[in-house]
Amino acid sequence: MERRDFLKKSIIVVAGASVPLSALELVDPKEVLAANPDIHWAFLLDTHKCVGCGFCVKACKTENDIPFNAKVTRTWVERYVYTKDDRRYIDSPNGAQDGYTESRIDLGQGNFKEIDPENVGKAFFVPKLCNHCETPPCTQVCPVGATYKTDDGVVLVDRTWCIGCGYCIMACPYGARFFHPVEKVADKCTFCYHRITKGMETACVNACPFGARKMCNINDINDPVTQIIMNQRVGVLKDEFGTKPQAFYIGLAQEVR
Amino acid sequence: MKSHVWRTLFVVILLVVGIMVFRLFYVPSDFGSGKRGFMYSYHRFSNEGEWKAQPIKYRDTGKQKMHEYCGECHDDVVEVRTEDLHGTIACENCHGPAFDHPEDPEELVIDRSRALCLRCHTDLPYTTSERHRIPGIDPKEHNVDEMCVDCHDPHNPRLEDM
Structure with a gap:
């Protein structure tokens, strides 16, 4: 073999060998997923610890570029106030992005209700977010395959593929x-x-100062948060819908749905 | 078979073939369903990578990570804070997102507003809530129009140290 031929052929071999390797790395995310096939993300919310500061909403909106002046949010905090004369009030002004700095209840459409402090029986705050259901109704109804559940258990939306029809917004029982x-x-x-x-x-x-929100890999039984979900009394929202939510709550009341 | 049947059939076949050819070019090649099957995860696989590539803005500045990163330069403040009442609040809750700090931004924009403190320190009459354990004020009466940080040190909020 001549020197020129040898160089030519070795260049072809090197080029041929390197292209499929790099292409695999970039194009095939299955390879990346296969590295962590056992991860299944789950969320734990402790309603006893939440004080309604709304730092979570602020951090979420900043991190994910959700406009603060629009009435939309990926996560929100609800306030539940039960009065001694057996009335229940629930509100979440602006999703609590500025926390709860007033005792009056936001009834919507500019109406407010001041509750006599003597009349307050019990009151608490509940943080909410997408439950990343095991059998998500939102991904079933998508007509174009734009929303889906990943192998590690997260429900995502493909922004380039979504046509904005809104079926999934209607289908979600949690308004997430x-x-x-x-x-x-x-x-x-x-x-x-x-x-x-x-x-x-x-x-x-990261933003919650009180540890009301926690995350874990629910397949890792040594994870301390997974231990809480396994060993303590936790509940999920709207269990009867069969969506198998992956956000677990400590201290649920029946009014929280 | 008569020719009018053939004609309709031909049009139908042409339509089906046309749609399938269009689909072949239009649907990205990495469309498929993962281990959760067609019903829940029919999607474009490369979209997962796009979500992973979103820019990060907040560091992990929870109680433990705060020692590690923020404390590298601001160890005097971190030391005071972690021992005290506000030690559980992440630095970035008030100081703003700092993923590339100190390069970008060089100086963080600190939120010193009353509204920020009032998120926790508004007095609400909820005796059964954890909120009740946090000292609260009535924002309509307690030194209206003044900044909380003018009197209270957020890094060491103990009243006896004021």
């Missing part, structure tokens, strides 16, 4: 989806997929 006013597509909590896949906490978990 909304129409993104800037991107003009359906939007929802992603469990901060860009953070958790790099080993970080979600923005809301």
Whole structure:
């Protein structure tokens, strides 16, 4: 073999060998997923610890570019006030993005209700977000395959593929989806997929000063949060819908749905 | 078979073939369903990578991570804070997102507003809630129009140290 031929052929071999390798790495996310086939993300919310500061909502909106002046949010905090004369009031002004700084209840449409402090029986706050259901109704109804559940258990929306029809927003029993006013597509909590896949906490978990929000890999039985879900009394929202939510709550009341 | 039947059939076949050819070019090649099957996860696989590539804004500045990163330069403040009441609040809740700090932004925008403190320190009459354990004020009466941080040190909020 001549020197020129040898060089030519070796260049071809090197080029041929390197292209499919790099192409595999970039194009085939199955390879990436296969590295962590056992991860299944779940969320734990402790309603006893929540004080309604709304730092989670602020952090979520900042991290994920959700406009503060629009009445949409990926996560929100609800306030439940039971009075001694057996009335129940529930509100979440602006999703509690500025926390609860007033004792009056926001009844909507500019109406407010001041409750006599003597009359307050019990009151508590409940943080909410997408439940990332095991059998999500929202992904079933998508007519174009734009929303889906990943192998590690997170429900995502493909922004380039979503046509904005809004079926999924209607289908979600928890009201966790909304129409993104800037991107003009359906939007929802992603469990901060860009953070958790790099080993970080979600923005809301990180921002919560009281430990009311926690995240875990529910397949890892040594994870302390998984231990709580396994060993303590936790509940899920709207169990009867058969959606198998992956957000677990400590201290649920029957009014919280 | 008569020719009018053939004609209709031909049009139908042409339509089906046309749609399938269009689909072949229009649907990305990495469309498919993962281990959760067609019903729940029929999607474009490369979209998962797009979500992973979203820009990160907040560092992990929870109680433990705060020591590690923020404390590298601001160890005096971190030391005071972690021992005290506000030690559970992440730095970035008030100081703003700092993923690339100190390069970008070089200086963080600190939220010193009353509204920020009032998120926790508004007095609400909820004796059964954890909120009740946090000292609260009536924002309509307690030094209206003044900044909380003018009197209270958020890094060391103990009243006896004021």
